[in-house]
Amino acid sequence: MYILGISAFFHDSAACLLKYDEVIAAAQEERFTRIKNDESFPVQAITWCLEFAGIRLSEVDHVVFYEKPFLKFERLLETHLAFAPRGLNAFLKSLPVWLKDKLFIKRSINDQLHQIDPLWKKDNAILFADHHQSHAASAFFPSPFHDSVILTVDGVGEWNTTTVCRGTGNHIELLREIRFPHSLGLFYAAFTAYLGFKVNSDEYKVMGLAAYGEPRYTALIYQHLIDVKADGSFLMNMDYFNYCTGLTMTSKKFHRLFNADPRKPEENISQFHQDIACSVQKVTEEIMLLLSKDLYRQYPSDNLCLAGGVALNCVINTEILRHSGFKQIWIQPAAGDAGGALGAAYAVYHQYLGNARIVTGKEDKMKNALLGPLYTEKEVKQALDDQHLSWIKPDNLHNEVARCLAAGKVVGYFNGRMEFGPRALGCRSILADPRNPEMQAILNQKIKFRETFRPFAPAIMEEFVSDYFTAARRSPYMLFVSQTKTNTMPAVTHIDGSARLQTVNAVDHPDFYKLIHAFYQLTGCPLVVNTSFNVMNEPVVCSPQDAIRCFNQTNMDVLAIEGILVYK
Structure with a gap:
């Protein structure tokens, strides 16, 4: 079937x-x-x-x-x-x-x-399928849990903006909902637009920018924009938002409240913008934590599943993990609308057709999110030859890539099946040495061509995670943050001392693990910088042709593609 x-x-x-x-x-x-x-x-x-x-x-x-x-x-x-x-x-x-x-x-x-x-x-x-049913199914059915509370939060589907469900076996039951126009996703998106970023695309920039600011406007936000109850439910004051009736997210009253017009994309980012980002991030965190704490009280379970665009906010996810009461949290790695396609398919198989669900309790069904296209060595060689690029096939690719990284080179790494969802997890990645204090600026300005405040993620061998990060846990999908324990990896440490880490083990992601292990054997450092193989405003590369184009158009030093190396 x-x-x-x-x-x-x-x-x-x-x-x-x-x-x-x-x-x-x-x-x-x-x-x-x-x-x-x-x-x-x-x-x-x-x-x-x-x-x-x-x-x-x-x-x-x-x-x-x-x-x-x-x-x-x-x-x-x-x-x-x-x-x-x-x-x-x-x-x-x-x-x-x-x-x-x-x-x-x-x-x-x-x-x-x-x-x-x-x-x-x-x-x-x-x-x-219903939009939030698709989100809930994408979170629960591939998860390792037999039963779980399911929280989905996004902009809006048909009517729902927030839903609470209970998943048991092959069944999902809707328990609570918040309906449009009151939406935590649109609330955050409104601030994203106000800060001069693109809605449904750049919300993660607001999350990154927040660490540079102070939450100076939280009281103003609570006083005028959003009324939050003890259980985390909320009502928004629609006088300040324009998405119901206009072509913009915020109204003139919103702009008067903060005594500033929306930032134009080309304008410099000021301390005011940093403080606004910090404030909306803080308020959203607090609302999500109230919601999840109330769910833990009302529907006792050790397990929580998350989906919807807001579930891609790894800072919020970490707060929920630490303070909600739920012992285990599983988040759909393609938590946005892309994951809705997967959830809809699962909803048909389990709910519409009534097929049983087999759960191991240990592993999820997402195959490390490595679900996309892969290419043969022959296809890669043809693509390289078409661009008249010289290449070599080393005896040990991982050792050679490790040597390049240790020498301060930036490597575009392309191997196996492309990731599904927004995160590059070691198959369509740009890699670098996390110990280099200049590497963050090099990657942002000369490789990715993006804002200087944007942080980079560490990909670390799973067995070393507690040596480098506090309150660390398994995080294969890069959906949680942790505070760093050491100052030896400045390229992956955000200004607030945090990092959005990816843990890698030899069973689930053997090729990427071998590469990091080779770097560890050479340097004693069991982690590398991992950022997506693309430049700003472009999708992650898919084909060898995409990778070669990105390599040629940036200051990347080395392209490692399906066992083949190209040096610039």
Whole structure:
């Protein structure tokens, strides 16, 4: 049995293919089109998933979309009626798009699928999952837990912005919800836009910037913008937000409250902007912690699963882990809308079809998120030859890469299957020596071409994590932070002494472990800098051609690609 899950038409379009309950393949459309956060129908992602599985689309048993468009259109209509006559221009601008495309998604999906495989009949049934059901399923069903509380928090799906569910076996039960327009994800996104960053893309920049500021505006935020109850539920004062009726996130009243207009993207970042980032991060942390503490009291369980875009905030995740009461937390590594494709497929398999769920209690089903395309040595050599690049095939790639890193070189590392989700985990990564105090600036300014305040992550051999980090835990998906114990790794230490670490072991990620181990044997340092193989505003590289292009256009020193080395 094959189930194809699809997410599309908002941001982070993706496709996922299940064979029974095994994730065979999953990828975001942006990796193929090279359009960051691509929202278009994931034709190339679907095509690749099918090719990887060696099947035709007509052999797929069920196709499922990750949300319900009619309910979303209902929200659009009711929201504009509630705020009328405000927002008429925004409504008139969005209505034709809905009437032409989004409202008739079923027909559009079938037409697109028929183009992929003419044997796919245009009137074949398409299933639709609820948006937050897809998030909850993506968090619980691949998790190692038999039972768990499930918290999903994002901008908005159809109506829900926050849901609490209980997962047991193959069943998920909705317990509580918070509905639009009151949304913690949109609250954070509004500040993201106010700070001059891109919504649904740059929220992690706000998280990184927050460490440079002081929470000077938290009282003002609580007093005017958001009313938070003891259980973490909240109501937003919509006078300050414009996303219900306008084409912007914040209103003029919001700008007057902070006595400043929104920052333009090209403007310098001031202490005010740093303090705003710190304040919204602090308030969001406190709300999420209230929510999770109340869930632990009301629905006693050792386990918590998280999904939705807010679950990618690793600082918040760490606070929940430390202070909520839950002993174990599992977070979907593709927690945003891309993961909705996977969750929708799992919802069909377990909830719609009623298939049993086998849980080991130890391992999740995400295969270290290494679910994307891989390429052969022959394909790599052809791509290198096409660009007239000289290359060598060393006897021991890992030892040679370790020597390059120890010599201060920056290495683009491309090996095996591409990661699913926003994090590079050692297959599409840029690597460097964490001991070099100048490396953070080198990577930001000469390789990634991005803001100087952005931190980098350490990838560390799992057995050494407690030697270098406080309150450390297993973190294969780079979704928690920890304070550093030593000043010997300045390139991966944020200004507040924290690091967003990735733990690597020989069983789950053998190739990357061998590389770090080779660096450890050479230097005595069991970790490397790991950042995504891309430059700012571009998706992570997917193909050898993408990697070569990025290598040529940056000041990277070495390209290590499927066992082959290219020196610049």
